Amino acid sequence: MTKDRIDRRFAALKAENRAGFVTYVMAGDPDAATTLSVLKGLPAAGADLIELGFPFSDPMAEGPTIQRAAQRGLASGMTLQGTLDLVAAFREGDADTPVILMGYLNPVLHRGFESFAAAAAKAGVDGLIIVDCPPEEADPLSDALEAEGIALIRLAAPTTDDARLPAVIRRTSGFVYYVSVAGVTGVKEADADAVAPAVQRIRQASGLPVAVGFGIRTPERAAEVARVADAAVVGSALVDEIESAAQLNENVTEKVLLKASALAKAVRSARVGTK
Amino acid sequence: MNAPAKPNDYSAYPDANGRFGGFGGRYVAETLMPLVLDLDKAYAEAKADPAFQAELKSYNTHYAGRPSPLYFAERLTEHFGGAKIYFKRDELNHTGSHKINNALGQILLAMRMGKTRIIAETGAGQHGVATATVCARFGLPCVVYMGATDVERQKPNVFRMNLLGAEVRPVTSGTGTLKDAMNEAMRDWVTNVHDTYYLIGTAAGPHPYPVMVRDFQSVIGSEAREQILEMEGRLPDAVVACIGGGSNAIGLFHPFLNDESVRLIGVEAAGHGVSTDKHAASLTGGRPGVLHGNRTYLLQDDDGQIIDAHSISAGLDYPGIGPEHSFLHEVGRAEYVSTTDEEALAAFQLCSTLEGIIPALEPAHALARVGEIAKELGKDKIVVMNLCGRGDKDIFTVADALGRSI
Numbered sequence: 001m002t003k004d005r006i007d008r009r010f011a012a013l014k015a016e017n018r019a020g021f022v023t024y025v026m027a028g029d030p031d032a033a034t035t036l037s038v039l040k041g042l043p044a045a046g047a048d049l050i051e052l053g054f055p056f057s058d059p060m061a062e063g064p065t066i067q068r069a070a071q072r073g074l075a076s077g078m079t080l081q082g083t084l085d086l087v088a089a090f091r092e093g094d095a096d097t098p099v100i101l102m103g104y105l106n107p108v109l110h111r112g113f114e115s116f117a118a119a120a121a122k123a124g125v126d127g128l129i130i131v132d133c134p135p136e137e138a139d140p141l142s143d144a145l146e147a148e149g150i151a152l153i154r155l156a157a158p159t160t161d162d163a164r165l166p167a168v169i170r171r172t173s174g175f176v177y178y179v180s181v182a183g184v185t186g187v188k189e190a191d192a193d194a195v196a197p198a199v200q201r202i203r204q205a206s207g208l209p210v211a212v213g214f215g216i217r218t219p220e221r222a223a224e225v226a227r228v229a230d231a232a233v234v235g236s237a238l239v240d241e242i243e244s245a246a247q248l249n250e251n252v253t254e255k256v257l258l259k260a261s262a263l264a265k266a267v268r269s270a271r272v273g274t275k
Numbered sequence: 276m277n278a279p280a281k282p283n284d285y286s287a288y289p290d291a292n293g294r295f296g297g298f299g300g301r302y303v304a305e306t307l308m309p310l311v312l313d314l315d316k317a318y319a320e321a322k323a324d325p326a327f328q329a330e331l332k333s334y335n336t337h338y339a340g341r342p343s344p345l346y347f348a349e350r351l352t353e354h355f356g357g358a359k360i361y362f363k364r365d366e367l368n369h370t371g372s373h374k375i376n377n378a379l380g381q382i383l384l385a386m387r388m389g390k391t392r393i394i395a396e397t398g399a400g401q402h403g404v405a406t407a408t409v410c411a412r413f414g415l416p417c418v419v420y421m422g423a424t425d426v427e428r429q430k431p432n433v434f435r436m437n438l439l440g441a442e443v444r445p446v447t448s449g450t451g452t453l454k455d456a457m458n459e460a461m462r463d464w465v466t467n468v469h470d471t472y473y474l475i476g477t478a479a480g481p482h483p484y485p486v487m488v489r490d491f492q493s494v495i496g497s498e499a500r501e502q503i504l505e506m507e508g509r510l511p512d513a514v515v516a517c518i519g520g521g522s523n524a525i526g527l528f529h530p531f532l533n534d535e536s537v538r539l540i541g542v543e544a545a546g547h548g549v550s551t552d553k554h555a556a557s558l559t560g561g562r563p564g565v566l567h568g569n570r571t572y573l574l575q576d577d578d579g580q581i582i583d584a585h586s587i588s589a590g591l592d593y594p595g596i597g598p599e600h601s602f603l604h605e606v607g608r609a610e611y612v613s614t615t616d617e618e619a620l621a622a623f624q625l626c627s628t629l630e631g632i633i634p635a636l637e638p639a640h641a642l643a644r645v646g647e648i649a650k651e652l653g654k655d656k657i658v659v660m661n662l663c664g665r666g667d668k669d670i671f672t673v674a675d676a677l678g679r680s681i
Contacts (some may be wrong), residue, residue, distance in 0.1 A: 056580065057449070058449070058566060060462060061465060074580065079578040080578055105565045106566060106580075107579035108579070109565055110564060110579030132302045132303060132565065133302060134301065134302070134305055134308045136301060136308075137300055137301065137302055155304070155305040157304070158306070160308075160309065179306060182465060182468045183466040
């Protein structure tokens, strides 16, 4: 049962008294083979959890960086099934690192929730984040995922007040993803001072670990967030590396893993000397 | 899925969650969810407030020029030799289309909510112009997102918006048309939640937009119903409107929903033909899915990716349709047909030369089907078509299509 993999990983992180480092890349950016080699290298580069985007034609919550990644993914022929195939291939060599798929509802709806959940579980997917499926609309999807032991990870935002929070964390498992800025991915920078109380509030209400993302681009910011959150998510900064390496004909895998290592180091050392 | 039964009372829709049967809902990012719920509450309060309704009616009368006339199109009626054809003249509204009805309603609501910045998306530019107009009138800053392709083919409206003091931001992502403009507007909204009101132009998007836009546009059908009863002493046999997102059509249809004898006919844009990959007929050629906050019929591929729409009319060039139309389609209350680019161009010219009215390319799509409908209904029958916009903005597109340079 796969969401256990998420629980085990956060338990281990807690035992080590450090935050997790969560990486995001887009499936098929710039092609499936590169994504697979990046995925395979990420755990050794320091990724504790892996988020893998599946492309959608109309990514309404993304900034320009991830919009372009989705376009490159689609141009390379990546699909929802292709993304599941990448996870299955990754799982051949890694049974421990949690993999969370992230994207938009329509491809999953089109596939059918039950069919998707069964195929995702078989491929070794542990969690799913659907940006445009708020809790009010999520029950049919939750039913299908729960039957396969996959966590539907919920997003909480700066606009989510105390009155709404219980609705947001209802039926969630694994962890809660705190969107640290009101905005699209990769544009505004997270304010670590504002993040701390939000993380505390969500952790208390949900009893789950809280990962923070949407505004973390640098090792410094990642370290700040890692001091207060259970995990720090970096997406656009890694996707930028992929884009520039691909444009310059450099080794994409090498470049993105190098960037991931630097960020992982910052996250891992953030709480050294604290208890 | 079995087709659901026809309801007895359409005023029961949508439900509290914005569902028209299986369509509608609120599919937005969590950051926007509290705003959408706030809007729902604020709109319900405004709708029930006689002062709000009186204020809206006053602006509709004195600023927009309502009621718009119901006009007997005598020469077109003779030309087709069938049912009497009436035009609901919403092209005579201030700003030249039905879009002002909704823009006025929503800006009054935005101000009531204390919002200080307005954003909008536009396709043909009619909604952008209407929004820029009300923003100028009420002194609010206005940003209009418009696909770069549409900026190019609707230059007069871009200039109009600029004259009205609005900033037009061309959107280059995707194919640079209406859906991309809507994506970009939603990105702006999620980034500026503290002060910004998103003034959506069509009867789509997350609840309550579809019902709110429908309500503000229903002035079209309410007036038409009253006017035809006065002029002919009875209800029409059919009402016809073009459909992109479907705001003018739902505005015309809605007051007739419970009048079972009245056929409701929506005309989608068939572009080069619905059997080609270049059309915008979501109901005819699409499947249910989720985009821009609601579940509705969408043009999409086998992976659930949205397919770009095509139409000569920028206002119909949208791969989705308002959720209430999807519902009316599934329960069989409304009929949906389509018109190609070529047929719309012919109707555009026919209306200009026979009635002295240059229609927008959007209602020209509806007109292209009205002849057949009139013939099918027969001589003693009545059909009402919403002439929802005037064609001044389209003269460059039409000249180009006819091989003329102006």
